[in-house]
Amino acid sequence: MFNRRQLLGAGAALVSTAAWSKTANAGLPEAAIMETAATQPPLHPQSGPDYNPVVTLNGWTLPFRMNNGVKEFHLVAEPVEREVAEGMTAYLWGYNGQSPGPTIEAVEGDRIRIFVTNKLPEHTSVHWHGLILPSGMDGVSGLSHPGIPTGKTFVYEFDLVKSGTFMYHPHADEMVQMAMGMMGMFIVHPKDPNFRRVDRDFLIMLNAFDIDPGMYVPKVMTMLDFSLWGWNSRVFPGIDPLPIGKGERARIRVGNLTMTNHPIHMHGYDFAVTCTDGGWVKPEAQWPEVSIDIPVGAMRAFEFDAIYEGDWAIHCHKSHHTMNAMGHDVPTFVGADKRNLTKKIRNLQPEYMPMGTAGMADMGVMEMELPDNTIPMMTGWGPHGPLEMGGMFSVVKVREGLTPGDYSDPGWYQNPPGTQAYEWTGELPEPRKAADAQTQITPRPGSHNTAG
Structure with missing residues (x-):
């Protein structure tokens, strides 16, 4: 098993490894793996063209x-265990010890050779999503190759003829293998190191799993009713923040291999959409957004100058996608009086906690005993x-004086005096109400909604 320091050392050591032999696996590049689910520092190039x-x-x-x-890489397709968040582990299929697999980085013009070893219980393949390459290297099982x-x-071997953001995933028993977590990102940096260069370049792969509480293996037949929506197979609060130094230029690349679209919204900023999986967007064609919809099977990248300090939420704007362990048959109790019902249930289950009559926010503070291998909904x-919150949610943390290359969590932002909302205890202006007779404040005086 490798930690990050060992990986960096391995990256240098691999350069001197013996050349590949078609008759001996001993010549394969080292199949590096990763145990931790924490964000690792970037892997800077040691030779060849410079890139960020x-x-x-x-x-x-x-x-x-x-x-x-x-450039030779070694991917190993294999069953893996992924910590989705503290308290929950998923049994997935992935690459090199993790799902999603490790990011592959190279440079426009490189010739690359990728060894793919299959340790799954069935055959597989790797499709290089969006890359321009020979037909026989495209990775569609039965079409491109067996x-x-x-x-x-x-072995997959081809030249990288264009820069941009791409993905990789199986095109063999695709429904099962992708539902089990087999996917990864492929970054081709521009040959010109100054082309679209930014100070910080973040990468997010969107994914979704349907795993019942107490279970470990995703349901591969689910089409829409997923229970866990993740970024890089993690769900909030298990998703790391995105630290950025004030004044830095930042890029966030988001790939989507789930079964639905995701409108990704970032607070505190507007940004320019600068890249799709088809290529770079010309400056005159870039468009401003605060939310960008990521279609199924696509990638979008956006950039901004980090000039506003603070802690800024970034999340999918589908509200169910910022929840964990989503149940889809839960009744609505908003406005109901559950007092009598609660008494009856507690005769059988003394620990019963009534929830939902005034909304679901109380789930954020209640510490209830949970089934094995699951996490709270919010x-x-x-x-x-x-x-x-839960699911597809994190925080962009913009700070003055953040050291370049430092990706550690800077902690919570302290809002300067006079810049934070506060309780008002003085006189209030008369509130305006709708004059339309079809609308009214509810519940009306004297009405009483009961349940139980």
Whole structure:
């Protein structure tokens, strides 16, 4: 098992590893793996063209070796255990010890060779989503080449003819293998190191799983009613923040291999959409947004100058996608009186806690005993109380004086005096109400809604 320091060392050591031999697996590049679910520092190039490496949120970049001018990588498709958040682990399929797999980074013009070893119980393949390459390297099992049998290693080799943000995933038993978590990102940096260069470059892969409380393996037949919506197979509060130094130029790349679209919204800023999985958007064609919809099977990247200090939420704007362990058959109790019902239930279950009559926010503060291997629907704490979030949610933390290359959590932002909302105890102006007779304040005086 490798930690990050070992990986960086391995990246240098791999350069001197013996050349690949078609008759001996001993010549394969080291199959580096990662145990931790924390965001790892970027893997800076040690030779060749310069580029600013990406930072994969709660992930890492796969080391490579040079072999006669070719960059060689080694992906291992295998069953993995992924900590979704503290208290919950999922049994997934992934690459090199983790789901999603490690990010692959290279440079426009590189020739790359990727060894793919299959340790799954069935055949697999790897499709290089969005990359321009020979037909026989496209990774569609049965069309491009035969599926990679269990225990075998195939080689993909091609030139990187364009820069941009791409993805990789199986095109063999795709429904099952992708539902089990097999996916990753592929970044091709521009040959010109000054082209679209930014100070911080973050990478997020959107994914979704349907895992019941107490269970570990996703339901592969689910089409829409997923229970966990994640970024890089993590859910809030298990998703790391995005620290950015004030004044830095930042890019966030978001790939979507789920079964639905995701409108990603960032607070505190407007931003320019600068790249799709089809390529870079020309400056005159870029458009401003505060939310960008990521279609299924697509990628969008956006950029902004970090000039406003603070802690700024970033999340999917589908409200169910910022919840954990979503149940889809839960009745609505808003406005109901459950007092009599609660007494009856507590005769059988003394620990019963009535919830939902005034909304669901009380779930953020109640500490209820949970089934094994699950997490609360809404959770996480901020500097002023429960955040009442889950799923696809994190925080962009813009700070003055943040050291370049420092991706550690800077803690919570202290709002300067006079810049934070506060309780008002003085006189209030008369509130305006709708004059339309079809609207009214509810519940009306004397009305009483009961349940039980």
